[in-house]
Amino acid sequence: MDDIENGLQATMEHISKLLTNVGLFVLFLTSMTFVDRWIPLYVIALTVMDFSFLVAAQSFEGKHLPELKRLDNQLKTVELRARQAGQAKDIRMFHAAAFFGEMYKRAGDEKSVLFAKIQRKYRTGSIVRSVLGFLRDAGCYAYLIYLLYASKIGLGDFVFMIGIVINFSDNLAGVFMNLAAFTKDMISLRELKRLLKSPESGEDGEMPVPDTFESIRFEGVSYRYGNDQEYVLKDISFCINAGEQIGLVGLNGAGKTTLTLLLCGLLKPTGGKIFYNGIDIEQFSRKEYISLFSNVFQDINLLHFTIGENITGSSDGETWKRAETVLKTAGFERNLGERGTAASIGKTFDERGIDFSGGEKQKLAIARALYKNTAIFILDEPTSAMDPLAEERFVRNYKEIFSNRTSIFISHRLLNTKICDRILLIDHGRLVECGTHEALMKAKGLYYELFCAQQKSYGLI
Known part of the structure; x- marks a missing residue:
């Protein structure tokens, strides 16, 4: 700049x-x-x-x-x-x-x-x-x-x-x-x-985003990065209704993260359309549309400021009271002492700052998403760094935490996503299976094969 x-x-x-x-x-x-x-x-x-x-x-x-x-x-x-x-x-x-x-x-x-x-x-x-x-x-x-x-x-x-x-x-x-x-x-x-000329600075729609979320639909969506010949996603079509808890699974490099970036407007489709409440998202203000989503990204980036500032995005200590509530909901249990949410993350600006573990950072990121409290939550491998007990508690409480909320849970651990209302399986950039855990197991397709392989590795079968 x-x-x-x-x-x-x-x-x-x-x-x-x-x-x-x-x-x-x-x-x-x-x-x-x-x-x-x-x-x-x-x-x-x-x-x-x-x-x-x-x-x-x-x-x-x-x-x-x-x-x-x-x-x-x-x-x-x-x-x-x-x-x-x-x-x-x-x-x-x-x-x-x-x-x-x-x-x-x-x-x-x-x-x-x-x-x-x-x-x-x-x-x-x-x-x-x-x-x-x-x-x-x-x-x-x-x-x-x-x-x-x-x-x-x-x-x-x-x-x-x-x-x-x-x-x-x-x-x-x-x-x-x-x-x-x-x-x-x-x-x-x-x-x-x-x-x-970048998408963020390109033409922006003027239509206000509807106050109530009803559904979001992919219709023949494809995507490739830059001038790459190979498509990361190919002809993806599905619909997510308000209140649904969706599991998104697939092998490494299948295109799961790219799909979520398209979903929340950070990428624009190379082909196809995305509809929010039946309206092409290109009609909306990009900034307003992005604000509909709360994300827990796979690569978590927390600022070396206070916990309260990271969660609320504000330096006003009065807004940090609710931050303590969402921290508990996210399963953050570390004793922060007298400083509480005023404790700093890292030691860049504060020698008394705390270097949190990977699992604790994930809980802080989940708390940040819960504080934003938007229409749709996207959680990309939110428990990958948690210890087994913390992960089990989060998954057990997942339905309660996100009750009456629309959420997308991405994970390689299929035992975690089986609790979701529906599961989307992406393979080589295509949506190959969709349904409940029970229905996909009965179909005995790729999902069945992956789930059984994981169970076997855990010694469950």
């Missing part, structure tokens, strides 16, 4: 200077043509040649800018990972320090080589432009001296033209230099253009 802001500010400055230079250029050009028309043509021709070398260098830089950004990101990522306390165990246990150093050096060397090539282009252009500048000025002065000795202009015109040539050359160079700078600014603004 800093590149974008700097690019916008620099662009406005260069546009202002460019307009000033153009105005003065026209004024000096008009004055010169009254005395001699060949001098301005000669100056313009050499200045255009001068400018062409600058453009060539900038084009070369623009062509390799994505590679420079990639290397910059790689350097920043390696440095960030190496400094993170959470990475220290892995780095030490797997003797990865040398590997991190090698990765950093390799990216740094690649960047240095590429940067040197770009600088060589600019240096070569600078040398050629200096030569052209000398030829331009020397040629003009020599021609004016010739006109003076040939008595084609008087001494007054000679002195006048010397001043005009200097100002004309400077302003013409200013026109091209600011034009070149403007072109370079556009490189910085490409990221802004990309952001403006």
Whole structure:
């Protein structure tokens, strides 16, 4: 974002200077043509040649800018990972320090080589432009001296033209230099253009979202990431009614998480439609539609602020009272002492902060979703890091916690999702089975095979 802001500010400055230079250029050009028309043509021709070398260098830089950004990101990522306390165990246990150093050096060397090539282009252009500048000025002065000795202009015109040539050359160079700078600014603004074209910044519907949730329906929905040829989801169709508790299961990479991201509006379908209460969700305000969902994502990201701030999204301590209630509902049992929900997560901003376990973080994320209290809850592997007793309690209380609420429970543990009203089984991007646990077991399809395999691994059969 800093590149974008700097690019916008620099662009406005260069546009202002460019307009000033153009105005003065026209004024000096008009004055010169009254005395001699060949001098301005000669100056313009050499200045255009001068400018062409600058453009060539900038084009070369623009062509390799994505590679420079990639290397910059790689350097920043390696440095960030190496400094993170959470990475220290892995780095030490797997003797990865040398590997991190090698990765950093390799990216740094690649960047240095590429940067040197770009600088060589600019240096070569600078040398050629200096030569052209000398030829331009020397040629003009020599021609004016010739006109003076040939008595084609008087001494007054000679002195006048010397001043005009200097100002004309400077302003013409200013026109091209600011034009070149403007072109370079556009490189910085490409990221802004990309952001403006992203789905989040694209066309937004204006229809208000209905107050009461009735159903959400996928109709022939397909999705693929970017320009990938392979579809992650293919022709998915189903309907979820208000109050239903849905289990979403499938093997790794089946497309479950992608389906939920489409459901809550964070991704837009490549094909097909999604309907909320029978209305295409494209008709709604994206921000308003996203606010209908409370998510517990598989990769939990808690801010290193207080527990109360994480759950409520507010620094107002008065709003934290309800946070204590949802923490109990989510099964969070850790004694936080006198600080309570004012205790910090992590030690980034507070040395007394608490480093919670993976299971505790999941409970905090569940509490955050319950506090939001929206129409639809999406829980993606919400118990994967919990201990067996905590997981059993959560699953046992699941129907009660989400009674009269619409929820989608994603899990690889089919014993957990069997409690749901209906189960959707995704396989290789397709919805292959749908029904109650009992109905799917009787069908003896893929769900039956997966469930029996898990039972066998647990020693239940």
